[in-house]
Amino acid sequence: MRAQNVNVKPFDVSRLEAEVQEAVQQRQPYVQAVDQVPRSVPDYVKHRENATEIGKLSAEAIVKEYEATAKEIETMGQTVTEMVQRCDQLTASATAMLKDIKNTASRYRKEGKRMFDEIEQCSTATEEVRRMCEGFREKLTAKTTESVA
16 A cells, blocks of 8 residues: 655645636637638639628638539449440440341341252152153053053
């Protein structure tokens, strides 16, 4: 256990206030004139002549925030523009692919028609050959029957 110091004086708030007041009075406060601080606002705004200094400062702070946000929005716009360009490239590529697809389908139709016509032509030729063979068979049968009789 520690030994308590009996000589310690209790804390006096009024004495602290007096010391702070004395320190403040001895030191000159640093005040910078508001007119000397360079301030800039965007070109699309202008201070009114009868605006108070507090009003001007508040308006400047707000317009700067709006301007920063507007610049961010413009940056997003550039990103969207890049996306649109990419979409245009994809559209051109897709259009070319669709043209190839249509050409391929057209070639398949043409080939299908060719096969259709060839099969029908072969069928007709086969039918003609069959009829000729039947005719020859009938002639041969008729000649054989005549020669036997």
